[in-house]
Amino acid sequence: MAQVLVVDDTDHALDLLGYLLRDRGHIAMFARNGEEAVASALKMRPDLILMDLHMPLMDGYEALAAIRGSARNGTCPILALTAFGEVGERERAHAAGFDGYFSKQITPETFMDQLEAFLGGDDRRGAP
Amino acid sequence: MRALIEDDLGNERLERLLAGAGHQLRTPLNSVLGFTEILLMGLPGPLNEEQRRQLRNVRSGARLLETTIDNLLDLVRIESGTLNVRLELVDPGGAGLGLHVSRRLADLLGADIAVESAPGRGSTFSLILPRKDR
Numbered sequence: 001m002a003q004v005l006v007v008d009d010t011d012h013a014l015d016l017l018g019y020l021l022r023d024r025g026h027i028a029m030f031a032r033n034g035e036e037a038v039a040s041a042l043k044m045r046p047d048l049i050l051m052d053l054h055m056p057l058m059d060g061y062e063a064l065a066a067i068r069g070s071a072r073n074g075t076c077p078i079l080a081l082t083a084f085g086e087v088g089e090r091e092r093a094h095a096a097g098f099d100g101y102f103s104k105q106i107t108p109e110t111f112m113d114q115l116e117a118f119l120g121g122d123d124r125r126g127a128p
Numbered sequence: 129m130r131a132l133i134e135d136d137l138g139n140e141r142l143e144r145l146l147a148g149a150g151h152q153l154r155t156p157l158n159s160v161l162g163f164t165e166i167l168l169m170g171l172p173g174p175l176n177e178e179q180r181r182q183l184r185n186v187r188s189g190a191r192l193l194e195t196t197i198d199n200l201l202d203l204v205r206i207e208s209g210t211l212n213v214r215l216e217l218v219d220p221g222g223a224g225l226g227l228h229v230s231r232r233l234a235d236l237l238g239a240d241i242a243v244e245s246a247p248g249r250g251s252t253f254s255l256i257l258p259r260k261d262r
Contacts, residue, residue: 010155012158012159012162012163013158015163016159016162016163016166019166019171019172020166020171023169023171083151083154083155104155104158105154105158105161106158106162107165108162108165108166108169109165109169
């Protein structure tokens, strides 16, 4: 069981990802823009962050830099979530320091397996 | 769209417009596909066989629409000549993706792709295009 912070400015994306996370026994926390994400990351100290790149107020790149810059969340895996058709976005996300990249065009059956690979084989998983 | 393309619209502007249109079309479709899948997985609760059958119909319709949107956007790129720019950008992302895109575009053109490959020697990719007889 892990605490996962999902950052996206659309209700549907949060709802969908929340369902998938809870189905695997994880705790889903939500933020709607980069500013909220930075505040939640510092306060809640999630095990993993899934972050949209294009959001109002503060985008995913700025939020990543702010979270990485804080001592408390320096090592938490942060994965980019991006919309269809952004040519070169994957390369930009990796260059910016995201640990992984998911298209929002997810396949629900396989998405969680791919995401859980980033949680590693630590003792949080399978714990009561 | 044809008028738009011939109206001195730069490739960069057209590419931005296509990316925007793709995003606007795909975002609601991602909701349709995503929530249909969640219902079919039974996450909100169990379904009876008739409900499952109808949801599979929703899913196959949405997937068809997804393919149609992708093909339409690719066709506009082919028509406008922004296609080459796009392929160059996609290719460094991985040979698998580049080949997948090429394959789809070849299908759109009624063409075929042939591959000859030897270990340690490299690969030759050939695009076989149908000739248009007038």
